[in-house]
Amino acid sequence: MPVDRDADPSAWARLLYAGPYDAAITEITAGRPSVVGACSTPSTSNRPTVLELGTGTGWNAALLAHRVGPTGHVTTMEATPTLAANARATLAGAGFTDTTTVVHGDGALGHPDTAPYDRVIATSEIERRVRALLAGLAIEAA
Structure with missing residues (x-):
């Protein structure tokens, strides 16, 4: 319901916030069917x-790692090398x-290694190659 x-x-x-949703699209660019922002709801x-x-x-990523617990895993992708390096150090320092x-790397490509x-939670713009991302899900994509 728009x-x-x-x-x-x-x-x-x-x-x-009514949930339970797997994801909520929070913005669409110029009427195009591309996700600009997605919100991670509690579920x-x-x-x-x-x-x-x-x-x-x-x-x-730290909040997510805390939520999934010691048996879960969070892979987080960042396109800016300096931000990725800083986040890696911060997460390591926090014990994650x-x-x-x-x-x-380019999050639109996903990360098949993990x-x-x-x-999939998008806290950045994703407009390209969404099917490649969906292929990395353990659940069936619509």
Whole structure:
């Protein structure tokens, strides 16, 4: 059910957080059917294997690693080499070396080395090669 965030922010928030959803598309660019942002709802963040696109500081990857626990794993991909290196060091310093893998690369391509994934969380723009990402999921993509 589409809701315009600017026209009705309360309805947008209610729909977004109503769950349980595997993912919620939070923005579409110029009417194109490409995901610009996706929100990890509570039901998304407690799966055993997760691919996160857009590592940034590593904060979200650390939260995800905490949520999936010691038997789960988070692979997080960052396109900017400096951000990937900094996040890798931060996550290691926080004790997440066994539960996270930081990859410098194009998240739109996915990361087959640590696939399959139970969930993919996009905290950055993904517009290209979405099918390659979906192929890395452990569940059947629609």
